[in-house]
Amino acid sequence: MADLYARDAAALSRMSHLRFFPQAVTGGEGCWLTSDDGRKLLDFSGSWGAVGLGHAHPAVREAVARALSSQAGASLLSSATLPAVELAERLLSIAPRRARGRVWLGHSGSDANETVARAVLAATGRTRIIAFEGGYHGGTVGSVAVSGHPVQDASARLPGLSLIPFPNPLRDGGPEAAAENSLARLRAVLDADGADVAAMFIEPIQSDGGMLVAPDGYFREVEALCRPHGVLLVCDEVKVGLARSGRLHCFEHLGVEPDIVVFGKALGGGLPLSAVVGPEAVMNHAAAFSFQTLHGNPACAAAGLAVLETIAREGLAERAAETGDYLAGQLRALRDRHPGVVEIRGHGLALGMELATGDDLTPATEQAALSVFRAHQLGLVLYYVGVNSNVLEFTPPLTLERSEVDLGVEILDRAMRDVAAGEITKADIAGFEGW
Numbered sequence: 001m002a003d004l005y006a007r008d009a010a011a012l013s014r015m016s017h018l019r020f021f022p023q024a025v026t027g028g029e030g031c032w033l034t035s036d037d038g039r040k041l042l043d044f045s046g047s048w049g050a051v052g053l054g055h056a057h058p059a060v061r062e063a064v065a066r067a068l069s070s071q072a073g074a075s076l077l078s079s080a081t082l083p084a085v086e087l088a089e090r091l092l093s094i095a096p097r098r099a100r101g102r103v104w105l106g107h108s109g110s111d112a113n114e115t116v117a118r119a120v121l122a123a124t125g126r127t128r129i130i131a132f133e134g135g136y137h138g139g140t141v142g143s144v145a146v147s148g149h150p151v152q153d154a155s156a157r158l159p160g161l162s163l164i165p166f167p168n169p170l171r172d173g174g175p176e177a178a179a180e181n182s183l184a185r186l187r188a189v190l191d192a193d194g195a196d197v198a199a200m201f202i203e204p205i206q207s208d209g210g211m212l213v214a215p216d217g218y219f220r221e222v223e224a225l226c227r228p229h230g231v232l233l234v235c236d237e238v239k240v241g242l243a244r245s246g247r248l249h250c251f252e253h254l255g256v257e258p259d260i261v262v263f264g265k266a267l268g269g270g271l272p273l274s275a276v277v278g279p280e281a282v283m284n285h286a287a288a289f290s291f292q293t294l295h296g297n298p299a300c301a302a303a304g305l306a307v308l309e310t311i312a313r314e315g316l317a318e319r320a321a322e323t324g325d326y327l328a329g330q331l332r333a334l335r336d337r338h339p340g341v342v343e344i345r346g347h348g349l350a351l352g353m354e355l356a357t358g359d360d361l362t363p364a365t366e367q368a369a370l371s372v373f374r375a376h377q378l379g380l381v382l383y384y385v386g387v388n389s390n391v392l393e394f395t396p397p398l399t400l401e402r403s404e405v406d407l408g409v410e411i412l413d414r415a416m417r418d419v420a421a422g423e424i425t426k427a428d429i430a431g432f433e434g435w
């Protein structure tokens, strides 16, 4: 087989590229990918958190095959279809009370968040939305418009968008100072324009912003400030939801009840599927408001139902909590051997390892890029996130075994030692721009 990576470069557009190393895969199963050179790669990313059950899970394969064996069309736009209805009913059954209205099905976290942003403005008649600096809600025009990640700073934001800082105890002077700094900005926005704010978008863990975990009680304060103004709380569970954090919903760690919940990534079991669950007043405010031809198609809807059933049947939330605690402990042990590791944070199998140097915590961006590049050479796939591109992200399949944790951490340890020894240099990562 000709070099698959070279063929990719000769045929596919760079517009989709977020490349850290020359990864080229031909298959995969469980937590393992098969590289085009025949190597087995241990996958600590799960395609950015989209492979919660592991690659090629039998339940997903069987559900999709069954849905396509007698295909109920390919769209819910102009027809009720059994797979879409079954999925929607299941999502309503696990939704928080405030959100238990109707379900919208889409293809991606982006189209789901874009739909929410449009719908909350249209349904309420208000013109403003609050979100967080560093937040990532998608790559489409309407989801970028309510995001705050610097990678999208060149793109248009919603004119009525107010971005407030996400509390970062490591860099904002500890949990109390970080929370107060953020809440002061939220109070100011609400005091000035609260009656015109339709919704506030939150990530229960801010993942692309750096796997940031807010201080205990912070989001309860946020909810308490928003409720009197009638501001809808939109929880973006796309990356850290669906059992990944050790709870079915990551917002359960926050002690809040969102009005609208957004699902994506792992919901589809590797297929393109997203969902918005929210109150009828928003979700039924208009017909023909947000649709794409293949929304709610039987194959993806069946996959989604299989994912939710498998999460429950295999106890994957409890498993993610246990495995995640073990992985976090193993990663924290690396701090003793690698001074650049300044913090391990997250919940369950939504973890981040921040790399920085010096008392001023200078982001170790180059170390992050070199470490993931070397890890791939040694057989481990993981990427970095963060507004400073210096946080290694751990979002493996929830089926990860302890033996795989041990192997992955051992590979990462060696990769970081090789980087520290100068065996990998900037020249090696030329052409892999990452974020």
Ligand SMILES: Cc1ncc(COP(=O)(O)O)c(/C=N/[C@@H]2CCCCNC2=O)c1O
Binding pocket: 018, 048, 049, 108, 109, 110, 111, 113, 136, 137, 138, 139, 203, 207, 208, 236, 237, 238, 239, 240, 264, 265
């Ligand atoms: C909290 C959250 N909400 C929405 C999205 C957008 O989901 P899609 O990329 O499926 O449209 C994402 C997507 N995150 C990006 C996807 C692109 C590669 C960089 N890493 C991510 O996880 C997200 O993390």
